[in-house]
Amino acid sequence: MTDPVIEWLLASDPSIRWQVMRDLQDAPEPVWMAERAKVESEGWGARLLACQDEDGQWAGGAFVPAGFTPEEWREHGQPWTATCFSLSQLREFGLDPASDRARRTVDLVGANSRWDEGGQPYWQGEVEECINGRTVADGAYFGVDVSAIIERLIGERLDDGGWNCERANGSLRSSFASTINVLEGLLEFERATGGTDPSRQARRSGEEFLLERKLFRRLATGEPADERFLRFLHPNRWRYDILRALDHFRSAAIHDGTDPDPRLGEAIDHLRSRRLDDGTWPLDWSLPGRVWFEVDEGEGQPSRWVTLRAMRVLKWWEQ
Template identity: 80%
Template sequence: MHSDSVIAWLLDSDPSIRWQVMCDLMDAPEVEWAAERAKVEIEGWGARLLSCQDEDGQWAGGSFVPAGFDYSEWRESGQPWTATTYSLSQLREFGLDPSSDRARRTVELIGTNSRWDQGNQPFWEGETEECINGRTVADGAYFGVDVSAIVERLVGERQGDGGWNCQRAKGSVRSSFASTINVLEGLLQYEKATGGTTESREARRSGEEYLLERRLFRRLTTNEPADERFLQFLHPNRWRYDILRALDYFRSTAMLSGADPDPRLREAIDHLRARRLEDGTWPLDWRLPGRVWFDMDDGPGKPSHWVTLRAMRVLGWWERQAKPV
């Protein structure tokens, strides 16, 4: 399958995929991809997820876990992904227009009615863990909420090695890949929305350096992969880390700043290229267990629209911008 036929396969999908293909891979005029993006609210996965929303603006009656959730299910079947925080992040990934009446109403209702399971504080004040707060910043900044107080807190919670770890409050003094990418995505979205602050921009740079020093997946101590699953492709990532998520982040930040790609990304880029299937697509390697509203791919081992979209835009950016060795 050649590039043109892969793009045709991507376009024969959901509006949330199509508008990003048109924008990121085809360089279509904004008037065209914006019209496709507007369909996210009324067609396909976006409309389906919005149809699951509660009258009070939440999903599944809770902020982080569904109302009345029995934690034995987490132990037996996996973490649930149907509550408000993960549903809202999914709408952001779909590209729901934040200026739409539905988006504005959702943000308002969540601010009024949703409180965190841990601490009972209002949703837009943030939770206690860095991972969760990173995504809350990303969602809030995207949907036009003032999340500056959470940003300030995250800036002050950096580890000495430059990144973040949601186990900090339990005594961890080292950063984790997963916590760091969640916070970085939040800080980047905040910077896109507001310009950021001197402190938030510096914190973002230190978090990026944490990942780059490790070539996105290696331990500094042994140079071995920190986790073999970092090299396997997952969607939706939720809070989990893989190199494609990190590469897509670095593509986004370079597009904001105009900087050239960092050469320390090359090993991850080479791995991404090597994982391309003969038909030009990329597979979904694994899927997180746990309760979901619906699946968006055919399952592990099969070509994935989402993984392929992200891989193609990362490689397109790299090949346009990276300097020869």
């Protein structure tokens, strides 16, 4: 019997279809790889690549678009069209890192893109942990040597095991958002290179920071650290929610060959409770700000991206 939710997911973009085939249908690798190859030439992946500048960047900037003003940020929100967010979205779509287009992009970005803060070459990293965590994830995925950024992130870990972008301003406690951005980068680095003893230790400590807090609770009081952590967001950009964290722990456990940690149980229960009667999950909110195009139906509507991630997390947990 055909699952109508699976059919609904498959009636979408190649960037979703190949992940459904791999993660939900257990399709043979040649089958989902053939679908993944379409990301470069069809749908959202091709559309985003068509927005690329001749010098390899997007919107003329590394973190913010060229000519972007503080006034627009205040009035319309942070923009998401510059190079760093475009690369992360291509990684999420699943652009083949071995493709000629991906290799050319990596080289052009390395040669021509400079960070807004400090002017460093792009693949040397920025100064903020959140940004560097995503730069590591993108770089490792696309085959760049990001070991120097890894060493910096390891040295910036706080005493409670995680990270905080406000560390340079005196923060001594880790944040959920900074920590998940770094964790995703560390895991991608391990996939690409095997990692190092210090990088693996850093990932374990950051994961323990989240697990001790059941992914969303304050350690001191047990209260939710932020109600938005329980509401599902896509694209996450730099923001945190429990589904993003659950998907990381799923991916990490598969990589490590370990069972799910029982401390994820409360977050799993919340995820189950949010499933709609038709078997899908809604997009609870989205970030304001400039985008190239939308990849969801809108707030309050069933979301293919949220549903894909929720279904693969539950499949992993229940197996």
